[in-house]
Amino acid sequence: MLLKVLAAVLVWGNLCAAERIIALSPAINETLYALGAGDQIIANTEYCNYPMEAKNKPKVGGYFSPSLEKILSLSPTMVILQENNAPLAAKIEKMGIKTRIIKIDTYPSIRESIFTMGQIVGKEKRAEAIVSELDHKLRVLRGIVRNQKILMVFGHNTDLSKSIYVSGQNLYFDDLIRESGNVNALQSSRKGQPVLNLENIIALNPDIIILLAPNTKERGLTKEALIAPWRHLPINAAKRGKIYVEDQPYSSNPSQRLGLFLDDMRGYLLDAARR
Known part of the structure; x- marks a missing residue:
C-alpha cells in the first residue's frame, strides 16, 4: 500500500x-x-x-x-x-x-x-491580461487617420536603388494597419517576403511610411540618414513629411512588447493627422 x-x-x-x-x-x-x-x-x-x-x-x-x-x-x-x-x-x-x-x-x-x-x-490569468492590454492598444489606433496608404519598410536603407523589403499581407503589420482604419500601401497575395524597387514605391504612392530599422544607432546611422533617400521622391509621404523611423529593438519582435510598438505607431499616426 x-x-x-x-x-x-x-x-x-x-x-x-x-x-x-x-x-x-x-x-x-x-x-x-x-x-x-x-x-x-x-x-x-x-x-x-x-x-x-x-x-x-x-x-x-x-x-x-x-x-x-x-x-x-x-x-x-x-x-x-x-x-x-x-x-x-x-x-x-x-x-x-x-x-x-x-x-x-x-x-x-x-x-x-x-x-x-x-x-x-x-x-493563464497573466496571459489574459497581456492580450487584453495589446487589444486595447490596438483599438486606440482606430480613427486617428483614415483610409491612408501606409507602407511598412524593413531595414536600414540608405540607398533606394537596391531591393526594398516591405510588409505585405503575410505579417501582423498588415493587421495593425487595417485595424487602425487604414490600408496597406502594398496589396499582394504573395506569401513570401515582398521585395520592391524604387519604381514600385513611386507607383504605390504611400501616404505614410514607417521605416522599421531597429538598432539604428548601433549601426552608426541616424534617423535623418534613413529618411533622407525618401525625401525627394514624388510620393505623398515625402511631400507631406509623413516618414517615420522606428528604431527600437522591439519593432520587429512579435512578443508582448508589441504593445510598445503600438504606442509608437499611435504617435506616428497622431503626427500624421496634424500634417
Missing part, C-alpha cells in the same frame, strides 16, 4: 513540476518572461537578449541554427519553437522531449501564442 502511495506522489509531483524550457526565438523567450516564467527557461538562443536576465541563460545556437546536441545536453522537458524549426522539433520529440511549435506571423496568431504559452507555464 505504501509503495502505491509513493508512486502516486511521484506521478503527481511530475505533473505539477515546472517545465524546464528551452526557448528557441527571442519572441518566445520574451513572452515567457512577461508571463512570469523566466525561472522555467533553462536556455535560449544567441539573440535572446531581453530582459537582461535572458542574456545570462545558456545559449543553444542561433535562431536558424540551434544545436540539437546542446539542447539534449541540458535535459529540457519542453522546447518551444517557431514554425521555421519544425524539422528540429521532430528530432527532439524522437528523443522523448516535448515540443510546442508556436506560430507568430499574424496578430491573431500572436494573441494565440501568448495564451498557449500561458497554459504551458500555468500563467
